[in-house]
Amino acid sequence: MESLLFFVSFYSKYYSERKGFRMIEWSEDTIEKFQATLLDWYDHHKRILPWRQDHDPYHIWVSEIMLQQTQVQTVIPYYLNFMKQFPTVQALAEADEGSLMKAWEGLGYYSRARNLQRAAKQIVNDYHGNWPTTVSGLKELSGIGPYTAGAIASIAFNQPVAAIDGNAFRVFSRLLEIDDDVAKPQTRKIFETVVNQIISKDRPGDFNQAIMDLGASYMTATNYDTNQSPVKAFNQSYRDGIEDQFPVKTKKKRPVPHDYFGIVLHSDNNYLFEKRPTTGILANFWMFPLFDQQGLIKDKSDSEGILINRAENEIHDEYQLPVHLHKVNAKPITHTFTHQQWHITLLEGTLSFDSDLSYFPGKWIETANFHTIAFSKVQQKMWATYEKAVKSK
DNA sequence: GACACGTGGTT
DNA sequence: TAACCAAGTGT
Known part of the structure; x- marks a missing residue:
């Protein structure tokens, strides 16, 4: 009672x-x-x-x-x-x-x-x-x-x-x-x-x-x-x-769009991976370096070619790595998280294996070792898109 | 208390 | 396709 x-x-x-x-x-x-x-x-x-x-x-x-x-x-x-x-x-x-x-x-x-x-x-x-x-x-x-x-x-x-x-x-x-x-x-x-x-x-x-x-x-x-x-x-x-x-539930906010360049730098079967920050989305994961395109835009009318050029310059200035990049995928990769939507255009370039990586927050990983490392889905999408593009050449 | 935090499936 | 859902928690 x-x-x-x-x-x-x-x-x-x-x-x-x-x-x-x-x-x-x-x-x-x-x-x-x-x-x-x-x-x-x-x-x-x-x-x-x-x-x-x-x-x-x-x-x-x-x-x-x-x-x-x-x-x-x-x-x-x-x-x-x-x-x-x-x-x-x-x-x-x-x-x-x-x-x-x-x-x-x-x-x-x-x-x-x-x-x-x-x-x-x-x-x-x-x-x-x-x-x-x-x-x-x-x-x-x-x-x-x-x-x-x-x-x-x-x-x-x-x-x-x-x-x-x-x-x-x-x-x-x-x-x-x-x-x-x-x-x-x-x-x-x-x-x-x-x-x-x-x-x-x-x-x-x-x-x-x-x-x-x-x-x-x-x-x-x-x-x-x-x-x-x-x-x-x-x-x-x-x-x-x-x-x-029922149930009564208020709407969630839309994911915020972000446009990135995904940088694929390699030397034979070695690929350059960046370790993501210890906090935030996909913390600590190894991933191809991402450049927020918003940060590269100076004028609305900037062409993609100009943005790619600026990405090359940033990689040279920040990482002390000389690279020449070319576009891999015509359509950006889309990956949607709960609060973010990423659109990634891959840019590929080659790099000497004995390049000085002391200014770069990452390391080489051999394709033979990929299976030993945990990768996020978005990294897996980038890799799959890159591989497909290379094979079709 | 609002927002960040992954991914896959459905409509 | 955008929006929403699926055995939530930490900050």
């Missing part, structure tokens, strides 16, 4: 003043029926996934980090390989950074991998291999925020706590017609409070995972099939025919 009172009082406190809000109230009986219906469906239809074979916190943790902003189908092969290479938290703590990044190559959001290892070292060195089991304890670890802490605490340690991810936002906003903007950080509190009241106290981990499976099947963002959903009877927005209004 206490939980029901809390549930209702929560809503009256946070919602009653809001204009136009119509509260959907669930009785304790409804909550119990929802749990039973959801968990029964989960028992019969849950996805079989590599990280669902046991409740080992290491397995749950690695999978949850990989799954951040990443689809299950993408994660599966990375997860399997990662567990082969780094089977325990101790192995991960001791891994060299190069092989760690190689194991993460192509997954994106690479700070996840670095935070993963930082947390592994925290567990091994500071906690003597013992995992924190509570949300607040887990959040002390690098890379673990409110969602992942809730997921690990509930799945690995059976703590009755919410794990609010994109699925939970979508599912519960539709079930309860919650119209708060899920893009706003403060909205998380509302969902956490609601789900902490509804979550199964006996099987919290299964409850959270069931919501995710629901959000990935009958309650997807688009092309959802609510009529087949096991919990459609509990779905108020469906009953009202307004499910397309």
